[in-house]
Amino acid sequence: MPIFLDRHFIEGATRHTLALAHEKDLNIQDAYGVKFLTYWFDEERSTAFCLVEAPDKSAIQHAHDEAHGDVPAEILEVDPSVVEAFLGRVRDPEPVSKQPATVDSAFRGIMFTDLKDSTLMNTLFGDAKALHLLHVHNVLTRNALRAFEGREVKHTGDGFMAAFNSIDNLVACAISIQRAFGQHNEQNPDEPLYVRIGLSAGEPIEEHGDLFGSAVQLAARLCSHAEPEQILLSEVVFNSCQQQKQRLVSAGSVAPKGFRDNHQIFQVDWSEP
Secondary structure, three states: OOEEEEEEEOOOOOHHHHHHHHHHHHHHHHHHOOEEEEEEEEHHHOEEEEEEEOOOHHHHHHHHHHHOOOOOOEEEEEOHHHHHHHHOOOOOOOOOOOOOOOOOOOOEEEEEEEEOOOOHHHHHHOHHHHHHHHHHHHHHHHHHHHHOOOEEEEEOOOOEEEEEOOHHHHHHHHHHHHHHHHHHHHHOOOOOOOEEEEEEEEOOEEEOOEEEOHHHHHHHHHHHHOOOOOEEEEHHHHHHOOOOHHHEEEEEEEOOOOOOOOEEEEEEOOOOO
């Protein structure tokens, strides 16, 4: 039978979720007369590739659809020797074991991000283009979270909530996010994406994978108070930050909704050195 290489765009996927999806493919493959030989995952681009022995392309599509619903965007017939020469193997990788991240009530840095005018993008660019830009936003943000060991707590549709063990990583990640969007906007001036970011820190309470508490609420309020392309942070983050201290400047004080007292806040100069 011929050999095919298919390509999937799977936003937010991890190596573990890809391993589980591949296992589901293996469980259903006999029903469609296909053999899933191996797979690769480009985590930075949220793209997966499967090498499949199959009678035709439709058999691969139907098998993927029944197994997990992630139908490939593209399927190409390939020479397995060429695949091995370029990608190094034509057989399965070792199984991936799940190592879930744990969050307790210890001191954490909290980040909220928000994409400016996410709803308006549908009117400006149309549904398909707006969805593509939202995918770009998600990938740029998740790349930075991954690079600075941030844990994605939840995706809000047009933003993220994330937690960090390190305050220096928290601030560095926020800078990296704004720089990534700045680079995107330079390269795509007709399709700019602007993000506002709020940072706080404290001892949140964890319940059912979510985080709660005053530190969480303050980060969310600072995010909503920030201007597009701005990073606002609490006094606790300012006092705890070491590596990026020279970039933090006073932004006065605010009275966040739901808080009794005014809070001294700071902003980050995220321009290149």
